[in-house]
Amino acid sequence: DAKTTQPTSMDCAEGRAANLPCNHSTISGNEYVYWYRQIHSQGPQYIIHGLKNNETNEMASLIITEDRKSSTLILPHATLRDTAVYYCIVRVAGTGRRALTFGSGTRLQVQP
Amino acid sequence: DSGVTQTPKHLITATGQRVTLRCSPRSGDLSVYWYQQSLDQGLQFLIQYYNGEERAKGNILERFSAQQFPDLHSELNLSSLELGDSALYFCASSVAEERSDTEAFFGQGTRLTVV
Numbered sequence: 001d002a003k004t005t006q007p008t009s010m011d012c013a014e015g016r017a018a019n020l021p022c023n024h025s026t027i028s029g030n031e032y033v034y035w036y037r038q039i040h041s042q043g044p045q046y047i048i049h050g051l052k053n054n055e056t057n058e059m060a061s062l063i064i065t066e067d068r069k070s071s072t073l074i075l076p077h078a079t080l081r082d083t084a085v086y087y088c089i090v091r092v093a094g095t096g097r098r099a100l101t102f103g104s105g106t107r108l109q110v111q112p
Numbered sequence: 113d114s115g116v117t118q119t120p121k122h123l124i125t126a127t128g129q130r131v132t133l134r135c136s137p138r139s140g141d142l143s144v145y146w147y148q149q150s151l152d153q154g155l156q157f158l159i160q161y162y163n164g165e166e167r168a169k170g171n172i173l174e175r176f177s178a179q180q181f182p183d184l185h186s187e188l189n190l191s192s193l194e195l196g197d198s199a200l201y202f203c204a205s206s207v208a209e210e211r212s213d214t215e216a217f218f219g220q221g222t223r224l225t226v227v
Contacts, residue, residue: 043218102155
């Protein structure tokens with residue numbers, strides 16, 4: 001699976017959009033981008049995943065650049081409950097049985 | 113609620129002891145994964161079971177073992193415990209079809225404290 005690079009930490013004002021970047025410059029054509037988050041000491045929570053097209057669900061939007069070398073997770077209206085560590089994970093498609101490999105992630109602090 | 117249940121939530125034990133952590137996966141999920149997260153450390157994959165059989169091993173110590181039972185629940189056994197084994201232990205489950213891209217669902221973890 002391709003390596004990802006994320007900023008160590010970010011701040012965001014409550015009610016504003018939180019844009020979390022992820023660099024995956026060595027991504028292959030058959031690798032998905034997944035995002036999970038971990039709210040303090042809780043189990044990680046799936047947010048969204050995508051291959052090449054932008055994706056949106058009730059939690060967030062995922063924007064993947066055309067060359068697929070980077071992506072951005074967007075939380076449109078961040079709340080204090082969104083304070084968490086966000087993990088960007090790249091994984092080969094069709095490997096649903098394999099364990100996820102977590103990096104260090106980005107610690108997002110939503111400020112009141 | 114992810115649908116994955118882990119018990120107990122908290123466990124305090126002495127060095128040298130043995131403990132068993134239990135995980136009930138989501139209904140229908142065949143694969144169970146165990147992770148360890150020490151204080152200020154990342155999530156480290158320990159071991160995976162699929163439909164009762166060991167599927168993959170990560171950074172699991174020889175003092176640790178796991179199994180998955182016919183009803184698909186799993187247990188992680190930690191023996192000869194050391195202070196450094198104090199951590200959060202998470203279980204995750206997924207449908208884990210060979211060609212799937214579905215997400216994994218995590219339990220709320222067991223916090224183990226070794227004193």
